[in-house]
Amino acid sequence: MNRIVVVGAGPAGLAAATAAAALGVEVVLVDAAPKLGGQFFRQDALARGDRFTLPFQVEHVPNATVWAVEPVAGGHRVHLRIGAADDPSRTGRVLETRALVLATGAFDRALPFPGWDLPGVFTAGAAQAMAKGQGVAVGDRVLVGGTGPFLLPVAASLAAAGARVVAVAEANAPVSAWLSDPAGAAAGGRRIPELARYAGLLARHRVPYRRRTAVVEAHGSRQVEAVTLARLDREWAPVPGSERRVEVDAVAVGFGFTPQLELAVAARCRIEGGFVAVDAAQGTSVPGVFAAGELTGIGGAELAASEGAVAGAAAAKRLGAVVEPPLGAMARVRAGRRFAAALAAAFPVRSGWTGWLREDTVVCRCEEVDLRRLRAAVEERDVGGVRPLKLASGAGLGLCQGRVCGRNAAVLAGLGDTAFARRRIASPVRLGELAAAEPEVESADPPWSAAAERGFGQDFG
Amino acid sequence: MSPIESADVVVVGAGIIGAACAEALSASGRRVLVVDRGAPAGATTAAGEGNVLLSDKAPGPELDLALASRRRWPELLESLRGELGEALADVEWEAKGGLVVATDQDSITPLRIITEAQREAGVEVRDLGQAAARALEPHLTTAITAAAHYPGDAQVQPVLAATALLAAVRARGGAVCGGTAVEGLIVKGGKVAGVRVGGEAVPCGAVVNACGPWAGHFSITAGAPIEVLPRRGMVLVTAPLPPLVARKVYAADYVASVASGDVDLQVSPVVESTPTGTVLIGSSRQRTGFDESLEVEVLRRLARGAVRLFPVLERVPVMRAYGGFRPYTPDHLPVIGRDPRIPGLWHASGHEGAGVGLAPGTGRMLADLMDGRRPEVDPVPFRVDRPALMAQIKA
Amino acid sequence: MRVVWDGEEVEAREGQTVAGVLTGLGVRSWRTTRGSGRPRGLFCGIGTCFDCLVKVNGVPDVRACQRVVADGDDIRPQSGAELPS
Numbered sequence: 001m002n003r004i005v006v007v008g009a010g011p012a013g014l015a016a017a018t019a020a021a022a023l024g025v026e027v028v029l030v031d032a033a034p035k036l037g038g039q040f041f042r043q044d045a046l047a048r049g050d051r052f053t054l055p056f057q058v059e060h061v062p063n064a065t066v067w068a069v070e071p072v073a074g075g076h077r078v079h080l081r082i083g084a085a086d087d088p089s090r091t092g093r094v095l096e097t098r099a100l101v102l103a104t105g106a107f108d109r110a111l112p113f114p115g116w117d118l119p120g121v122f123t124a125g126a127a128q129a130m131a132k133g134q135g136v137a138v139g140d141r142v143l144v145g146g147t148g149p150f151l152l153p154v155a156a157s158l159a160a161a162g163a164r165v166v167a168v169a170e171a172n173a174p175v176s177a178w179l180s181d182p183a184g185a186a187a188g189g190r191r192i193p194e195l196a197r198y199a200g201l202l203a204r205h206r207v208p209y210r211r212r213t214a215v216v217e218a219h220g221s222r223q224v225e226a227v228t229l230a231r232l233d234r235e236w237a238p239v240p241g242s243e244r245r246v247e248v249d250a251v252a253v254g255f256g257f258t259p260q261l262e263l264a265v266a267a268r269c270r271i272e273g274g275f276v277a278v279d280a281a282q283g284t285s286v287p288g289v290f291a292a293g294e295l296t297g298i299g300g301a302e303l304a305a306s307e308g309a310v311a312g313a314a315a316a317k318r319l320g321a322v323v324e325p326p327l328g329a330m331a332r333v334r335a336g337r338r339f340a341a342a343l344a345a346a347f348p349v350r351s352g353w354t355g356w357l358r359e360d361t362v363v364c365r366c367e368e369v370d371l372r373r374l375r376a377a378v379e380e381r382d383v384g385g386v387r388p389l390k391l392a393s394g395a396g397l398g399l400c401q402g403r404v405c406g407r408n409a410a411v412l413a414g415l416g417d418t419a420f421a422r423r424r425i426a427s428p429v430r431l432g433e434l435a436a437a438e439p440e441v442e443s444a445d446p447p448w449s450a451a452a453e454r455g456f457g458q459d460f461g
Numbered sequence: 462m463s464p465i466e467s468a469d470v471v472v473v474g475a476g477i478i479g480a481a482c483a484e485a486l487s488a489s490g491r492r493v494l495v496v497d498r499g500a501p502a503g504a505t506t507a508a509g510e511g512n513v514l515l516s517d518k519a520p521g522p523e524l525d526l527a528l529a530s531r532r533r534w535p536e537l538l539e540s541l542r543g544e545l546g547e548a549l550a551d552v553e554w555e556a557k558g559g560l561v562v563a564t565d566q567d568s569i570t571p572l573r574i575i576t577e578a579q580r581e582a583g584v585e586v587r588d589l590g591q592a593a594a595r596a597l598e599p600h601l602t603t604a605i606t607a608a609a610h611y612p613g614d615a616q617v618q619p620v621l622a623a624t625a626l627l628a629a630v631r632a633r634g635g636a637v638c639g640g641t642a643v644e645g646l647i648v649k650g651g652k653v654a655g656v657r658v659g660g661e662a663v664p665c666g667a668v669v670n671a672c673g674p675w676a677g678h679f680s681i682t683a684g685a686p687i688e689v690l691p692r693r694g695m696v697l698v699t700a701p702l703p704p705l706v707a708r709k710v711y712a713a714d715y716v717a718s719v720a721s722g723d724v725d726l727q728v729s730p731v732v733e734s735t736p737t738g739t740v741l742i743g744s745s746r747q748r749t750g751f752d753e754s755l756e757v758e759v760l761r762r763l764a765r766g767a768v769r770l771f772p773v774l775e776r777v778p779v780m781r782a783y784g785g786f787r788p789y790t791p792d793h794l795p796v797i798g799r800d801p802r803i804p805g806l807w808h809a810s811g812h813e814g815a816g817v818g819l820a821p822g823t824g825r826m827l828a829d830l831m832d833g834r835r836p837e838v839d840p841v842p843f844r845v846d847r848p849a850l851m852a853q854i855k856a
Numbered sequence: 857m858r859v860v861w862d863g864e865e866v867e868a869r870e871g872q873t874v875a876g877v878l879t880g881l882g883v884r885s886w887r888t889t890r891g892s893g894r895p896r897g898l899f900c901g902i903g904t905c906f907d908c909l910v911k912v913n914g915v916p917d918v919r920a921c922q923r924v925v926a927d928g929d930d931i932r933p934q935s936g937a938e939l940p941s
Contacts, residue, residue, distance in 0.1 A: 032903060034871070034924060039902060045871035045924075063924075071754045079757055085903070085922035088776045088915060088940075107904045119885040119897040126901025129921070134876030138898070222895055223884045260904075266755060365899070365907060367737070368891040380549055381624035382631070384639040385500025387507040391620035394737065399700055399780050399906035399917070404899075424755050424782040428700065428917070431742075432775035434764035438757070700917050701890055701937040738890065738937050776940035778917050 002444060003028055004315045005078050005097040007066050007263060010038020011301040012293025013103035014052065015308030016315065020101075021057035023316040023323055028095055029054070030061045030080060038105055039125060040301040042132040061093070065427045069100070069266040075288050075444050076100050076267055081429055088430040092439040098288050099315035102264050102276070103308060106257035106294035111146075111349070112363055112408055113356040114217045116253075120224030124154045124254030130161075137163035139250020143227055145169035145215040146254040148347040149191075152198035154252060159205045166248055168202065169213040171232055171255070172347050191300060191339065215251055216243070216356045227251055236352030255349050258407060259295045261421040271421070280330060282311035290315050298344065303336030354412060363412065364405040366398020371412065378413045386420055389413050396420055399428065468494035468635075470831075471656050472669040473643050473679060474810075475501035477509070477619055477820045479671030480626035482809050483635065484537075485824030486669075489832055493635040494665070495627060496658060498642035502623035505673045505816065508785025509619040510696060510733070510741050512709070513818040516559040516611035517716050519575060520582035522842035523794060527815070528583060529838045530822030531613055537821050541625055549628055552621040553736050559614030560589075560598060562770065563607040563713040572713045576609045586611050600705055600773045614709055616733065619817045626820075643668075646683045646806065653805025667831065669807045674751075674786035676796070676810035685802045688850060689811050691786035693747045695759050697767070698781040699774070701738035709733040710770060715744065726759060730766025732774075740774065742767040744814070751786060787813045792849035794842060795819060797826050801846045807831070808845055859929040874910055874920035874931055875901070886910050886920065890936030909934050914941040 004020050006013045009031035017029045035043045036052040043051055054060055061082065068079040075098040083090035108123035110116065120139065124146060127138045131154075142163045144155045147170060155165045202209065210229070216238050217228040231242035259275055270277045270285035275297050282290045292311040293304035309329040317323040357363070359372045377383045377393035389395065395409045396402030402409070406420025472483045475497035487493045495501070513534055518524040534554070542550040563572050576586045587610045594608035595601050627637045638658075647655035647662055655664040672679040674691035711731040731743040745759050760782055768775050790796060790811035800806040809827050812819050822838060829836040841847075859868045859877065868877045875898045878886060885895035887909050899907040901921050908920040913930050916938040925931075 032922070045873070045876070046869050047871075068755060068757055068760075070757050077757070084924065084926070086778070086915075086918040087912070087923075107900060107902055110900075117894065117896070119895050122898060123900045123905075126898055126921070129901040130876065130879060130898070134873060134879070136876060136879045138879060268754065365896075365905065368889055368894070376548065381621075381628065382501070382637065383624065385503035385507075387504075388500055388502045388620045388624065391502075391507055391618065392624055397737070397739075397781075399778070399909075400904060401781060403904045424784070425760075425779060428778035428780045430776050430778055431697075431699070431764045431768055434697075434761055434779060435768045435775070438761060703937050703939055705939070773939065776915055 002026065002319055003097065004099045004101060004312070004319065005030065005095050006101040006103060006312070007078065008038060008103035008105055008293070009033070009036045009060070010103060010105050010293060010304065011040050012105070012304035012308035012311070013038065013101070015305040016101045016103060016292055016312035017058045018055060019309045019312030019326070020316040021055035023313060023321040025057065025316040025319055025321050027058045028061060029058050030064045030066060030078070032063070032065055034062050036060065039129065042129055044135065045133045046135055066263060067425055067427045067429050069263045069426070071267065072096065074098060077441065081433060086428070088432055090433060092433065092436065094439050094441045096441055096444040098444045099290070099318040100267065100288060101290045101292060101311045101315050102267070102295055103291070103293045103304070103311070104260040104263055104295055106259045106298060107403065108254040109256050109258045109349070109407060110253055110404060111255050111353045111356070112361055113215065114358050114361045115219060115224070117362045117365055118218050118220050118224050119222070120220065120249060121218050121251045121253065124150060124252045127252035128154045128157050131157035135161065137161035138252065139163055139248065141166050141248045142250040142252060143167055143169065143215060143229075143246060143248045144252045145171070147171045147349065148254065148256050149195050149343070150254055152195060152202065154254070155207055156198050156201050158252070159202070159207065163250075165202070165205065165207045166246060167208045167210055167229070169210045169215060169229055171212065171214045171236060171350070173211045174346055191302065215253060218251055219245070224249060224251055232352065234350070236350035237355050256347060257294060257298045258403070261295065262423040262426045264289075264291060264295060265422050266424060266426065281314040282307055283314060288318060297337065297340050299336050299340030300343075303333065303340060306332035306336055363409055364395035364398065366400050367394040369393055369395040374409060374412055383413070386410065386415055389415065467664045468492050469665060470494070470667045470669060471496060471643070471663060471665045472671055473656070474671035474673060475623070475627060475637060475639065476504060476506040476671065476673050477502070477623045477817050478673065478809050478812060478823055479669070480623040480630070481820035481824035482669050482671055482827050483630045484626040485828035486831065487630045487633040487635050489828050493630055494663065495630060495635065495637045496641040496643055497639050499639065501627055501637055501639045502620045505785050505787060506619045506623050508694070508696070508783050509814070509817055510743060511617045511619045511622070511817050512815065513615040513617060514559060514709070514815065515579070515584045515613045516561055516586070516609070519716070520578050522839065523815070524579070524582055524584070525838045526795070526819055526822045526826070529825075530819050531615065533821035533825060534615065534617070541629055544632060545625065545628055549625055552625050553618035554615065555736070556615045557708050559611040559709040559711070560594060561609045561611070561711055561713055561715070562594060562601065562605045564602070564604050564769070566606055568713045569607040572607055572609060575716065584611065585613050598707060598710055600771050601710065602770055602772055616709065617817060622817065643679070643682070646803070648684070648803060651804065653803060667805045667807060669809055669827065671809045673810055673816070674788045676788055676808065680808070683803070683806055685800045685806055687796055687808060687845060688791060689796065690748065690789045691751055692789035692813060693745070693749055693752070693784060693786055694743065694814060695745045695763065695782055695784045697742040697760060697763050697779050698783070699740040699742070700778040700780050702734070702740060702777060703738065704734065705773070706732055706734045706740060706771065712766065712770065728759065728762040728766060730763070730770050732767050732770055740777070748789065753784065755782070788816070789813050790850060795823065796845055796850060797823055797843040798830055798840055798845050857925070857927045859925050859927070859931055861931050862933060868925045872925050874912065874918070874923045874925055875908055877925055878920065887934045888936055893936070911938065916940060
């Protein structure tokens with residue numbers, strides 16, 4: 001079988017699969033969720049059917065975890081476990097492909113603060129997933145905090161699910177930030193009116209929107225009972241005297257997003273500035289591996305879909321399909337990237353957050369490594385790299401493998417902040433699953449041509 | 462003031478061997494500069510399990526060095542405790558013992574032959590039957606046919622161990638510089654006079670090549686090639702578990718796998734818990750140069766071996782696999798001593814997977830040789846110009 | 857559909873995750889950490905943080921936010937590090 005493998009069925013993956021299928025190429029679309037759409041188009045899991053339909057050339061493999069990507073001669077082997085999440089009874093499948101599209105997306109970045117490990121503190125993405133996907137609000141009185149436009153739809157979803165959103169605390173000062181790059185903001189197309197609509201929605205729900213404000217502590221013994229909100233200065237240091245206590249039973253925080261890099265790292269793709277480096281055809285530094293969506297930079301669903309369309313066409317071309325360069329999608333990608341750059345500039349994470357922590361504040365949630373232990377590793381043991389930092393402090397050695405703490409621990413230790421993304425096993429598998437006989441490899445048959453080797457990025461980019 | 466101005470000795474490589482050499486040299490009063498092109502304790506050392514083993518060594522020079530090192534480790538940690546304090550000297554030392562198990566009839570006799578020989582060489586080892594072995598390790602498979610218990614086997618956490626040794630070097634006035642590549646030796650009058658670092662000359666009287674798997678590369682840069690090659694090993698790490706495996710437990714064929722010189726993949730199950738509750742599953746050996754890419758088949762074979770020894774592991778999650786390169790020599794013996802071609806150049810490498818265990822003995826041997834003292838262990842088998850290694854040296 | 861939560865039968869709907877069922881019941885925490893025994897529950901909600909671990913049918917270390925319930929599932933809180941039963 002000669003087909004593309006797309007990992008991730010969010011906006012980028014859906015667009016990649018659809019674009020490749022439209023060119024007559026078969027696609028296997030692999031995703032962890034039962035339904036299509038990813039985090040952005042999160043579907044109601046309790047409703048019947050699927051909102052999305054795919055062309056017949058696309059085989060959708062739901063409930064599938066890619067636990068390893070293995071480079072082999074001429075392509076890659078994608079190792080799946082399919083079935084109930086984390087269950088030893090999952091079945092295996094191994095797909096070999098000469099054109100792999102990675103659209104694995106991103107997850108919320110959470111910054112640590114005292115009390116952030118209490119039950120009732122969630123990421124903004126958790127609040128969103130529970131409200132949209134499971135029809136349940138994570139609390140009755142919820143404070144939404146962090147930075148970025150994503151906080152608005154999260155607050156709206158919480159309100160729709162019946163929660164009282166006490167406030168939205170935005171750590172940056174977005175209006176002045178947007179004004180600093182009006183052309184970039186305008187490149188966002190539908191995004192600005194969409195955000196205005198959310199803002200209107202929140203105004204109708206009487207949800208206060210507080211700029212330069214953050215949750216700097218959560219209080220409670222067994223779960224969150226209140227938070228401390230503080231005004232922030234330009235660098236996010238709390239303004240003395242501005243702290244006030246707010247009674248809540250849940251907090252949802254998000255400080256932008258971290259790309260899910262491990263499959264790209266396993267495929268040996270070059271990472272630049274924390275994201276997968278791609279050419280104009282979404283090709284990575286590794287021939288036959290394409291990346292689209294948040295993996296290549298945080299830019300939202302529209303940009304992700306445009307990148308997906310380009311990646312799908314480029315992957316199809318690699319398999320020998322006759323492909324006209326998708327100039328429209330490529331132009332949308334360029335515009336989307338300008339918007340993404342404006343977004344990144346408007347909603348940065350400022351250095352002052354490190355001052356929210358106390359010596360006993362947990363940095364690594366899995367291994368319960370606090371700031372004191374992390375600092376001891378750096379200062380007393382003079383640790384200068386991520387691997388020794390992990391082993392000397394314990395941070396990043398737990399089940400999440402540094403997904404939550406990695407960037408924060410790296411900043412606190414003064415190290416480069418993507419070095420935690422190397423995870424050879426991309427998702428835990430049970431030993432018995434590994435020990436079982438390897439499923440028969442579904443091989444990739446090559447219709448090999450020199451033209452197919454060359455992406456159109458090199459022709460038209 | 463930059464720490465890199467001059468030194469008595471420059472140790473190249475801040476892994477466990479470089480750290481142990483630097484510690485021993487600074488203990489005898491030398492001002493030592495340790496440089497590493499990467500992060501200290503960040504390569505082979507960070508990918509090690511921290512084995513301090515007697516059980517896997519047949520009688521011979523390596524076992525002699527292992528016995529001396531095993532005696533030295535607790536003394537060394539005790540002195541570091543006094544010098545650096547409790548926290549820094551805590552390297553998760555566990556004198557946990559080892560258990561070697563045979564899982565078929567054919568392995569019983571070879572196991573008994575080796576334990577008998579080890580006993581004569583001074584290793585404490587008890588031959589056990591199935592029931593006694595399972596009394597020590599209740600989760601062990603019922604399929605074992607014989608076992609040997611080595612109370613002297615121990616474990617340390619290698620990054621903690623190396624960083625503690627390096628802290629001692631700093632405390633004695635030495636310096637450790639990560640992210641610093643040595644570009645070459647400075648040789649004057651046929652002798653080492655310094656090293657070139659970042660385009661600058663650092664005068665020194667001696668240089669120690671402790672580059673582990675990259676010792677061969679460095680020896681070429683230094684103009685005195687030795688044959689040290691990378692041999693790759695992978696380890697699986699489970700999610701944290703309740704106490705499950707008290708000792709280091711491995712199959713009897715591990716010894717043969719260690720001693721093999723095959724280029725092909727060798728896998729032999731080694732299972733042990735760490736203080737955080739994770740279970741480490743080794744071991745694989747593969748000579749594939751410095752290729753780092755994942756091979757799922759290696760992981761599968763590691764998993765099969767572990768589940769065979771401990772069936773309870775079958776439904777336990779594996780959360781991590783890590784790999785590293787170990788320094789391999791054609792005759793399986795470390796290289797410790799002076800380079801006869803360039804006076805002032807010394808080598809300490811080639812320990813393969815035993816570097817953590819052999820580190821204190823190696824450091825001491827090197828310091829004794831440099832000071833002109835008679836080493837506790839005969840250094841002749843480890844010398845740089847020994848026939849087995851010399852035969853491999855290409856100009 | 858019915859599942860068992862900590863020994864008690866509860867209603868569940870097709871498509872619900874363990875975290876969805878428990879959040880609907882008002883349960884905030886269903887695991888304790890192995891180090892200091894602190895309570896934990898849902899955090900990231902999308903499968904990346906491994907904080908919401910729970911035991912399902914005797915198997916620990918199952919992410920409650922990713923696991924879709926099946927009729928009759930026996931779901932129990934997880935206490936620190938546990939072995940499969």
